[in-house]
Amino acid sequence: MSENSTTETSNFIRNIINDDLKNNKNDGRVHTRFPPEPNGYLHIGHAKSICLNFGIAQDYQGGICNLRFDDTNPDKENVEYSDSIQNDVKWLGFDWEDRLYFSSDYFEKLFEFAQQLIRDGKAYVDNLSADEIREYRGALTKPGKESPHRSRSVEENLDLFDRMRAGEFNEGECLLRAKIDMASPNMNMRDPAVYRIKKASHHRTGDEWCIYPMYDYTHCVSDALEGITHSLCTLEFEDHRPLYDWFLDQLPIECHPQQIEFARLNLSYTVTSKRKLNELVVEGQVSSWDDPRLPTIVGMRRRGYTPEAMRDFCSRIGVTKTDTIIDVGVLENCVREDLDKRTRRVLAVLDPLKVVIENYPEGETELLDAPYHPNDPDMGQRQLPFSNILYIEQSDFMEEPPKKFFRLGPGREVRLRYAYFITCTDVIKNDAGEVIELRCTYDPETKGGNAPDGRKVKGTMHWVSAEHALKTEVRLYDRLFNDAKPDSNKHEQDWKSFLNPDSMTILDNAYLEPSLIDAKSEDIYQFERTGYFCVDNKDSLDGKPIFNRTVTLRDSWAKLNK
């Protein structure tokens, strides 16, 4: 046991493991697994599980974590998903080394174990229809009743089961059931299905099988075959634990992992259910699984979230059995914190307002030094071209500024970052009365941004030289939903009515400082005063990087105005 993680706070699962270790359970081994079904893309909720499972393996001496695909339902699974899942886990920073497994690898073994159950009188082939089985199952407060086929002989069951495998029956015609207790208060114990017929070809086993094992049976056996010590899953499987244990108790397997359930992640202003995410994608509410507004790993990656930030988030939210909704602000804080220290700052005007410096020589250009990070000289610097025609942010000018506004206004003086002080002398409007251009003068003495006479200005603004600027597209993303709990069961029906119509704003008229021409896919920058932006990994072109806003900067000015 080693406690080499400084950030991890204790949680009930680690406490259990610590106790197990103290008691020398499992010979001191710690072996977990992350068991996704390859039927969709991974999202932030999976990241919690990945960080938990792989994190525990990392933190305990000799601990290991497997990646195992729970691929027992060929109708829903495919290689696209399994490939993307592997990519995402790697990208998040975890390594399963040579321990990549698939439940389908155990199909033969699983089949033999099922025969064993039959031989032991613990399983039988049933011919009831799906509807009948539902009827026979009873209800929450009413016991079920036994199937008329429950007492078939071992020989008959064995024969029937072989013929199921041989494809002699149609889907739904029969299935293998565990013989447990039709009156159990736990519905999962009322003779659950073990094998069903599916004449579907499987993404790994092809047409080798036409019967497929069910989750409850497959999962515990797979865990045991892999020597898992702690099988971590989400709360909804709590009721399945007796079944998990039951199967392993019946079968001749030494290893009996301990299933421990924890609460799944819920994030405010978003949805984290595969079904809902899939619906958004299929209906075109978002562009695809990697739409930057989605909480999928690929979407967040495209948005500019880093693996470090996501892992930090997962460690901050903790692991408990309490059903909670984490404020998405925690996530945003994690990226900001990570990006603050790792990104270069650049100047980018998103919503341009033209400024003409009347006393600056027309046609002249000078280069001004600008560090890439104000608090980290190691990041180096670049030079910004300055000329007499600039763009500043529309929102940095107000014709009739309120008291606390200390940006530009008629007659006001402000600093252009790393450049000069300028004073607004004239405001030019179009016929509609909109401000379309500002006339200003600059003070040559203030080059670099300081006045030799010691005079101060309240505002410092970002800017870009019109002639030198890189014009490109910038996408502003905001939360996908307007409601904090679109995912709560109060909104099972109308959750999509909370979709935020302004979750994406495309700016095709943004002007960036010229150095950004070299920005590479997935590079992330801080656009000073506006936020963190990531080069889109899909739509960017050579010489035309397209930027996605990851998250805004904290803005106490905006907060003041609310």
Next chain:
RNA sequence: UGGGGUAUGGCCAAGUUGGUUAAGGCACAUGGUUUUGAUCCAUGCAUUCCGAGGUUCGAGUCCUCGUACCCCAGCCA
């Protein structure tokens, strides 16, 4: 009394076998630094742990009775 769970500040969450003033993060508030109204720094933020009783010298931690919320009737995982 179907069964299984959970309840600690606005949101999360530590609180090992009951023992001083109930960690920490996010959010919020206030002050300081600042050529990003950013960052950073400092300070504040639960006489109280779902409620009511009880045991005890002492309870968030034990007992009793309640209350609220979540999960379960797929041949999904």
